Amino acid sequence: MKLHRTITKYIKASLFVFLSLTLLLSDVSRAEKLKVVTTFTIIADITKNITGDLAIVESITKPGAEIHNYQPTPRDIIKAQDADLIIHNGMGLELWFDQFYDSLDEVPIVLATKGIEPIGISTGPYNGKPNPHAWMAMDSARAYVKNITEALIEYDESNSKQYQENAENYILKIEGVLLPLSKKIDIINPKERWLVTSEGAFSYLARDLGLNELFIWPINADQQGSPKQVKNVIDSINKNGIKVIFSESTISPKPAQQIARETNISYGGILYVDSLTELDGPVPTYLDLLAITYSTVIKGLTAQ
């Protein structure tokens, strides 16, 4: 009997220790969620879709912000220094990033565009450099998700299965948005397949939809809407019989609207490319951004 009581006591004590440890460990894991900082809202949203609640994900630039020439604040440095991982786009998108990263002390860095075949910029002072807006096309969207998932798994192996599963579901959602919209381009007369915008941010989208690309300035880091840039676009519109021009959410639509007036063509509205909006805006997620931008382009071209 005495032995039996001792064993029971031992089992109870072990159970108590086991339960306490389990609780303690789950507390630790909650407190030690992976913290990921990204340079802009689109990469943050892609990352959140892969992590779900398993990580803390923050963007340095805010919804609606201009992202190429952003000026980081001391608070951004503190935020990034505290991260387990920083994810950036690269390809020259974030002109501020190298200097910003140099001011940090040993935070691991991940390139979201690894392995993507860049489309070059063909005019202006950035001639020959890669066009950095690769997230606007299906194949490169797959590469962003793959690169980010691999990085998350490398730095947070314990959640690898969930990250993998979320990534697969997310790819299906992106395909669900882009593939049906891309097919709608077939009804547009090949001669009218022109995409005219303010920034030349749509090379990847234009390639996927088989559109000719024309823009007022090649990248927001460049001069925006100089008389020479405006004249070139007006000449091209007249020469090619183009009927619609668009602009983008993070810059002034005035040069594009001025061109629409001077050439007597339609202004097709705002395309979203560089930044998501706040939750109550039209594109709070990357899926919304793709859906609205692709739909606006197709609507603008088919309305003619």
Ligand SMILES: [Zn+2]
């Ligand atoms: Zn841009």
